[in-house]
Amino acid sequence: MKVAKFGGSSVANATQIRKVGDIIKTDSTRKCIIVSAPGKRNSDDYKITDILIRLGNAFKNNVSYEEELNIVIDRFSEIIEELELPPSILMDIEESIQGVLTNNNYSTTMKLDALKATGEDSLAKILSAYLSSIGLESNYVNPKEAGIIVTNDPGNAQILDESFQNIYKLREKDGILVIPGFFGYTTNGGLITFSRGGSDITGSIVAAGVKADLYENFTDVNSVYTVNPKFVDNPKEITTLTYKEMRELSYAGFSVFHDEALIPAINEQIPVCIKNTNNPNLPGTHIIAEKKKDEKCVVGIASDTGFSSLYVSKYLMNQEVGFGRKLLQIIEDEDVSFEHAPSGIDDLSVIIRESKLTSEKENNIVQRIKNELNPGTVTIQKNLAMIMVVGEGLMNTVGIAEKATAAFSQADVNIVMINQGSSEVSLMFGVEKEDLARALQSLYSAFFD
Structure with a gap:
């Protein structure tokens, strides 16, 4: 069984989502799919999560948020139309956002977390519907249903150990399971997000929970490079890393992984592979527990x-x-x-x-x-x-x-x-x-x- 996580650039528009569908369709062992919110379509574009944060801040400060709301709805509307999915999905997304804004049981902090999470949640619903439309048995699974239980630390949730027994039960469910990244629920049922970039954390948590044979992290690069390509032209690719090496690299500026993301996978010794959604047949970079003694020291x-x-x-x-x-x-x-x-x-x-x-x-x-x-x-x-x-x-x-x-x-x-x-x-x-x-x-x- 594989767990595959697709980052923001991989689900930025309908074209990318079709690529994701092709990747999932070609490998029946990809059981659990974790998704981010739509990212930038080009360098001048915006990330949906950034717009949702702006929307939340406008709401908190009691100023107009119509512009931000329209940007979010238009973006999802465009994706849904191009994928030829039912308009009811867009209506559900609009109702979810409005439901957060009008929920008087939420504190301001909880509303901000819930708004941020609608990017991932909406995309998961869209992807699940698209996979069904191309002939795959697919089900949207909310993190609460998946059993992702977290601490009550808005914007910085930590996974609770009891979650992993819950998540293991996902193995018993039929079909492909599409789970939104970035958030979980407290024991009292409150929605709380991980720190920014937390979809990577969700992917690692689910991989550890179901005891996957491999956790694939799909992004927009062919592999991890030996140095930032902004500073060196055509740097060498890294084919194999250890958990410790990747942890150090992610902390020190490598943007492929959120620096907390690998910890659940490390604890369960789940091998990780970083791959490119646009070139899925390339080998990518494999992250493993130990390297061979004769391998190059500096990676x-x-x-x-x-x-x-x-x-x-x-x-x-x-x-x-x-x-x-x-x-x-x-x-x-x-x-x-x-x-x-x-x-x-x-x-x-x-x-x-x-x-x-x-x-x-x-x-x-x-x-x-x-x-x-x-x-x-x-x-x-x-x-x-x-x-x-x-x-x-x-x-x-x-x-x-x-x-x-x-x-x-x-x-x-x-x-x-x-x-x-x-x-x-x-x-x-x-x-x-x-x-x-x-x-x-x-x-x-x-x-x-």
Whole structure:
């Protein structure tokens, strides 16, 4: 049995949905199908989820939301008409959205989650109807019916263990099961969404729950690449990754997977394959538990921008009991999470995403550090990019760090920070954002050319 998840670009319009139908039709083992909301049809287009969020915010602020509602309905209407499906499906979608807006039992937060979820929910109904129209036995399955039970954390739901026994029962159902991604239900029956990109999470949860032989994640790329194609022309494709490697890559800027998505599949050791909806016969990238010992150590180079480094220096810091805890407590008090914290004897750096660090929070943190910890130096450096060289076996392979630092030197890029040792599968560097492209090109040349 296979579980297949189709991303937003795979269901962006009727043409793409027909491709999805062909993929499902050619393999009878594809039992459970998870879908996202319609994504962009071109680079200038919009994602339906973004429009639904705008609609929800307009409703919350008591301003007109007719424009957003019309965009959503028109998009689904176009898909339904081109697929020659009954108009009653569109009426059902309209009633679902209006039902959320007029439901007085929903709090504002619950309404926003329910509105966001209508993108995936509507597309699942459309795909199920289309599969039936081409001769396949297909059934729409709501996440509540599927048994996806989650915590009551709007916009950040976590799956509850009891769900997996429920989901396993899906194996007993007849036909192809089309399940909307991105949301589940609390034990009290409230609709709650996962974090953004959560359809990947649903796919992984269902694959783990039914104990699938394979979880296929269909997107718009042939495979995972060794480096972002925006920076290197025609980079090599990765044919095989381990779970740990993919987790590191997805965290550090690879947009193929939501960084939480693999965890359920990892826990059940379900193999994963990333494939292209537009080229489904290509092998794609396989993600497995362990790699062969003779395989290449470094598999990819990931990067992301938008970081700041909080640098604190104090003589004999290492002898001051509780210094690090107090510093991190100050950051926590401002409701700011940190990404990394490399340290020395008298120095400590805390890497923070700039999106979490407002001017007010930055000033509060710096002032409290000065007043409470009496450091010699406290500064914040902005506009940093993080680069991660990823591969199982890094810790046991001689010369990786030397090769990487030589590549930075050849590109005339200054390394702001190095962090090795906290992860067995990655070596992290911090550089100025403006140096990112040169650094990546040089690293790619060193490791893959």
